[in-house]
Amino acid sequence: MTVTELLASIMAAYPGATSEALKTFVPVFHARLRKHEGEALDAAATEVLGTFRPKFGQPFPICADFEAHLPAAGLHSALASMGPALDMANHRRRKNA
Numbered sequence: 659m660t661v662t663e664l665l666a667s668i669m670a671a672y673p674g675a676t677s678e679a680l681k682t683f684v685p686v687f688h689a690r691l692r693k694h695e696g697e698a699l700d701a702a703a704t705e706v707l708g709t710f711r712p713k714f715g716q717p718f719p720i721c722a723d724f725e726a727h728l729p730a731a732g733l734h735s736a737l738a739s740m741g742p743a744l745d746m747a748n749h750r751r752r753k754n755a
Contacts, residue, residue, distance in 0.1 A: 674717020702727035
């Protein structure tokens, strides 16, 4: 699934997702979800469109709804750049000494 196909699905499924309402969100969807196009975005769309219930303040799903069901690509690299893990056993031993 592409972002363009996702946006078309959202417009078809939710009456509040008019072209005027989505005008602000279209570039955001492309910027944040383009790297997930394909099977991952299709699976996320199935989850979100199958469970999302429109509310007065949010008449259609937004990027965050889909991102919650996508793999966190940057998570592992961010954790790796944090440095070595804390050595809690040695820390406790030094603190108690």
